[in-house]
Amino acid sequence: MAREKNFPFHLDNIEGHNDLISYNSWCIPIRGPAPANVLATISGIAALDLDTDDDLGTESKKEGDVYIMTLFGLKPTDTFVDGSAVVTLARVCSDDSTKGTFFDGDDVPVLFALDDVEVGLNEVKLVHIRVHIVVGGDIALDKIAFQANVLIHREQFASTDGCDY
Amino acid sequence: MKEIKIQSLYADKDHPQDVSSPKMLDIFLGTPVHHLLIYTGIAIPEWDSQSSADPEQVQVHLERPIGSDGNPFNVTQLVHYTATVGLASIENKDSDFVFATEDVGVSLTAGGELVLVSNISVTGEPSWLHRFSYQVNAIIDVDEPLISGIIFWSATLASPTDENATATLNRTDDLFTVRAVVIPPAPDNPFGGGGPPQVVAVGEVTGTLLEQPADFQARFPGGFSVPYVIRNVPLDVPVHVQVEIQPGAFTPHFSPTDLDLRQVSGPDPITLTLGHMKEPNVNFELFSKQLH
Numbered sequence: 175m176a177r178e179k180n181f182p183f184h185l186d187n188i189e190g191h192n193d194l195i196s197y198n199s200w201c202i203p204i205r206g207p208a209p210a211n212v213l214a215t216i217s218g219i220a221a222l223d224l225d226t227d228d229d230l231g232t233e234s235k236k237e238g239d240v241y242i243m244t245l246f247g248l249k250p251t252d253t254f255v256d257g258s259a260v261v262t263l264a265r266v267c268s269d270d271s272t273k274g275t276f277f278d279g280d281d282v283p284v285l286f287a288l289d290d291v292e293v294g295l296n297e298v299k300l301v302h303i304r305v306h307i308v309v310g311g312d313i314a315l316d317k318i319a320f321q322a323n324v325l326i327h328r329e330q331f332a333s334t335d336g337c338d339y
Numbered sequence: 340m341k342e343i344k345i346q347s348l349y350a351d352k353d354h355p356q357d358v359s360s361p362k363m364l365d366i367f368l369g370t371p372v373h374h375l376l377i378y379t380g381i382a383i384p385e386w387d388s389q390s391s392a393d394p395e396q397v398q399v400h401l402e403r404p405i406g407s408d409g410n411p412f413n414v415t416q417l418v419h420y421t422a423t424v425g426l427a428s429i430e431n432k433d434s435d436f437v438f439a440t441e442d443v444g445v446s447l448t449a450g451g452e453l454v455l456v457s458n459i460s461v462t463g464e465p466s467w468l469h470r471f472s473y474q475v476n477a478i479i480d481v482d483e484p485l486i487s488g489i490i491f492w493s494a495t496l497a498s499p500t501d502e503n504a505t506a507t508l509n510r511t512d513d514l515f516t517v518r519a520v521v522i523p524p525a526p527d528n529p530f531g532g533g534g535p536p537q538v539v540a541v542g543e544v545t546g547t548l549l550e551q552p553a554d555f556q557a558r559f560p561g562g563f564s565v566p567y568v569i570r571n572v573p574l575d576v577p578v579h580v581q582v583e584i585q586p587g588a589f590t591p592h593f594s595p596t597d598l599d600l601r602q603v604s605g606p607d608p609i610t611l612t613l614g615h616m617k618e619p620n621v622n623f624e625l626f627s628k629q630l631h
Contacts, residue, residue: 262425
């Protein structure tokens with residue numbers, strides 16, 4: 175089902191949402207850069223389901239931020255050291271239902287853009303990826319693939335946190 | 340045959356028009372003494388097509404890792420890499436189009452720089468491939484001066500499980516302190532000795548307790564070892580490697596001063612130079628003075 179066409183979008187798998195597909199994560203102990211001692215990698219495909227009915231020839235582009243809220247959280251005593259992410263267009267569609275007017279009745283100008291990306295934490299220390307998106311025309315931007323890499327300083331390791339091997 | 344255009348882009352903060360959100364994570368792996376570099380970014384080739392399939396080769400020059408002195412390292416070896424690219428920003432003003440990232444690779448230049456190479460292609464009247472995303476994971480060596488080796492001992496000396504061993508191993512981490520020291524000359528000493536050792540670089544144990552490497556098993560069957568590395572060793576200075584037991588790591592069954600360490604391989608002192616940046620296999624043995 176198409177989402178509200180308002181930025182910012184928040185995509186997650188909590189409270190009954192199922193926005194993140196093929197979600198996975200792991201972490202390993204590392205030896206720096208100081209003070210980092212854990213590297214976490216988080217990947218998946220975020221279902222944005224953004225569907226516009228605009229005519230890029232006569233209407234302006236839409237842009238804003240999408241927050242991919244991962245399930246990977248830092249412990250209260252962990253410190254976020256640094257992070258990076260890669261995002262790509264995973265599923266896009268164009269649609270000529272509006273019969274765009276830019277050239278003639280059959281022309282359907284479209285734009286799909288992931289212009290900027292950064293990794294951060296939300297208020298409960300879950301890792302999120304912020305993607306700045308620009309779209310134009312009568313399009314559907316259904317899915318965005320992502321991978322985040324996070325450097326963490328962990329005060330204490332536990333045998334159950336998956337980072338002790 | 341149509342000549343393929345080559346476009347060079349630079350992934351650093353001085354070229355925001357070339358790459359958006361460029362990041363490099365430099366992770367020191369410790370054992371073996373490689374770095375894992377993770378590069379991510381959104382390259383901005385702004386490649387367009389007026390009708391036919393227009394190919395272009397994009398070369399993204401990746402930032403060099405930075406040393407503790409703030410100067411960039413040269414990459415001396417590309418050991419392994421994985422790389423991926425994907426479409427990030429595309430635009431078309433016609434219903435028929437092709438946007439392609441055809442391939443991806445990473446190369447190491449003679450100047451010690453990593454370069455991501457991807458052939459892209461666009462078809463449409465008109466179409467633009469404004470941006471593509473990339474991630475490179477590269478395991479590399481840099482021209483960082485370092486000394487590395489292992490510290491080992493026999494199972495009869497200390498074991499986490501064997502109660503009959505000479506000493507009790509109380510933990511499996513934080514066992515040793517490792518330093519590179521220089522011993523300054525003492526000209527007023529008629530016997531030619533030096534002054535007190537001065538620490539010039541602090542090392543670290545870069546792995547947990549392991550059973551002996553295969554080449555040590557014959558001499559010390561069932562023994563243990565830990566790897567260590569000392570990074571940022573000063574060049575052109577003769578240094579000695581000093582290894583000490585951390586307090587409480589071992590509990591000897593007799594005098595606490597009865598355990599000692601000795602260097603069993605590699606030169607002493609060690610002088611690293613621009614032409615000899617790494618000294619591996621500087622190994623130490625833990626032994627009991629009483630048993631020797």
